[in-house]
Amino acid sequence: MKTKLSFLLSWLLLFLSSCHTQSDDFISKYCPGSCTVIKGKLTTDGRTKPLAGVTLEVNWYTYSSPAITSNTRRKAITTTDANGNFELRFLIQDDELPNEYTNTSYFQVKASADKNTYLFCLGDNLLLEYTDLERNTTINANYNLPRKAQLVLQVSNPQAMANGDNIQSSILMDAGVSGTSYGCSVGAYLTAGNAQTTIAVAANEDIVIRSVKNKAGSQTTSNQTIRLAPGQVLQHQITF
Amino acid sequence: MKQLVLTALLVFTGFTIAAQDVANYSSGIRLQFGGAFPVGNFSSDDFEEDYPAFAMSGPLLQLSYNRTINPRWAAGATFALRRNPFNLDKFADPTDKLVLNRESEPWQSVFTLADVYYRMQTGDKLFYLKGSVGAAFNRRAKVTIATPYGTIDHKADRSTALAYGLHVGLKQNFDRWSIGLETGILSGKPIFEMPDAQGNKINYKQPMTTVNAGLFAAYAF
Known part of the structure; x- marks a missing residue:
């Protein structure tokens, strides 16, 4: 009681x-x-x-x-x-x-x-x-304030990823207050078990996909610049 | 207001005096007093509007003249004064530490209207529908709020605009005299001038619509 x-x-x-x-x-x-x-x-x-x-x-x-x-x-x-x-x-x-x-x-x-x-x-x-x-x-x-598009990040060869291997991707966009380069950054973490993710990104402007591949303790970084149209859904493949 | 309406209804049902037909007289004057209740944008305290009106219920005084055209139709004119206080408590809470002093003057409209009546008489009672159109001489509410950082001063701008009204009423006749009640709307949309934050003058339209209810006494001649 x-x-x-x-x-x-x-x-x-x-x-x-x-x-x-x-x-x-x-x-x-x-x-x-x-x-x-x-x-x-x-x-x-x-x-x-x-x-x-x-x-x-x-x-x-x-x-x-x-x-x-x-x-x-x-x-x-x-x-x-x-x-x-x-x-x-x-x-x-x-x-x-x-x-x-x-x-x-x-x-x-x-x-x-x-x-x-x-x-x-x-x-x-x-x-x-x-x-x-x-x-x-x-x-x-x-x-x-960018218009929106969708970026589908995919690992093209997830079978090549061992346990502990991963890709850390950052999408760098010019959004927000001016004077800061790439005022907006969105991250994604891809592994063999999670080889695909969808991210909302800025349209009608250049965006940078920065991918850091962690393979067996070593890192390699790559940058790729792309541009999407408003409302576009783009599949982007990253090879591990 | 509710008490006034009930009293009027009692008077209607209580009198047993045989009244003469109002049609015996060709003209009439009447004095009416009641409440004007702001509706729509006129009663708004919406933060999203540039200049919400914050108008509250207030008195409406009307003096009318009418002349019979035929048993169904009459025409006339009305002079009216309407005042609606500004809701100062909603605008600036008296307990707000920023408020050092606050005062306001009400919204005010003076109407000169041409009226047309459609009338239906049953015995000594008269039911009518009244349409009005004319001019309203409007005055914006004046608001002054003193704070430690400066004074908010919304001046009482004036503006003349087209005005219209639609009312229904019921009248009980007692020979030359009659009493009655009336309800309806009075509306207009004057353009007022206000300075913006940079001191530039901005014109904006302010709907000033009220639903009215009042009692009147009339004299026929």
């Missing part, structure tokens, strides 16, 4: 402490001063084509543990213009400034673009993430 009661109380406590709140910060949206500004140009197809009419939103997230509570605060919203330009302007509140608990709160910039069409390297419609934003700051973020 006592055990059942403890179990019930535990669940009740867990239920009561597991809550998520969401709020809209209109004072931030109409920032009166000391604003934080994230601005730039949103493009696709290797930064050649502006993305117009995409809604961008800044949210501040915080969570506490062990009580499973979280809070989302919408801070700013805008839509890219005909040239893909955007400016997100918002006011950071005191509890959103970096502190010793910074790892439990962060700002995210999300885009409304279709995630089946565009490649979000950071996942779920996420463009940018910050844990240390300050007031009176301007961040320039010219961002490439």
Whole structure:
């Protein structure tokens, strides 16, 4: 009986402490001063084509543990213009400034673009993430959001792979903020038992397939540059 | 509002005075007071909109004149004043540490409308359908929020726009005097000007639609 009661109380406590709140910060949206500004140009197809009419939103997230509570605060919203330009302007509140608990709160910039069409390297419609934003700051973020294609990586001769042999492939793509070469990298690990994998990659721009072959303790690296069309599914064979 | 409507219904059913046919008189004036309840975009507090209206329920005062054309039809004019307070609590929580001071003035519309009535009389009661069209002189809600980092100042811009309405009503006649209730919508879509974050002036259309309900007293002559 006592055990059942403890179990019930535990669940009740867990239920009561597991809550998520969401709020809209209109004072931030109409920032009166000391604003934080994230601005730039949103493009696709290797930064050649502006993305117009995409809604961008800044949210501040915080969570506490062990009580499973979280809070989302919408801070700013805008839509890219005909040239893909955007400016997100918002006011950071005191509890959103970096502190010793910074790892439990962060700002995210999300885009409304279709995630089946565009490649979000950071996942779920996420463009940018910050844990240390300050007031009176301007961040320039010219961002490439590639269209999506599929790359099927296959080992053409898995029977040649012994136990412990593998291929570590990295797909290097220009996605994200400019100024960093290949801002997006996706990895794959191929073995004799797992000789095929499918990866979402950037279309309409050059991508590099970097393959590191580990055979009996020795490594060989090869790079190959390819370009896929949006929506294309390409089978790419790697010979071990 | 509910109490007012119930009271009016009681008055309708309680009176036993034999009333004369309103058709005996060719003209009438009436004073109406009630509530205007914002609907659609006018009541929006959507973060995704550039300038959500945050309009709340407010008073609607109407002064009308009408003249009988024939037993079924009448025409007239209405002068109306509608005020809808801005939902300041939703915009800036009073407990927010950033808020040092906050104030607002309501949305306001002054209507001058031409009315057409289609009427059905049964005994001393009159049911009517009223269509209206005219001009509305609108004023945007003024909002001022003072914070330690500056002041949000949304000024009270003014704009004139086409306005229209559609109402139904029921009237109980007592010789020259009558009382009644009316409900319907009043709408318009003025264009207001707002500065954006860079100080550039932006024009935007603001639908201002309310569902109205009110009581009136009328005098026929």
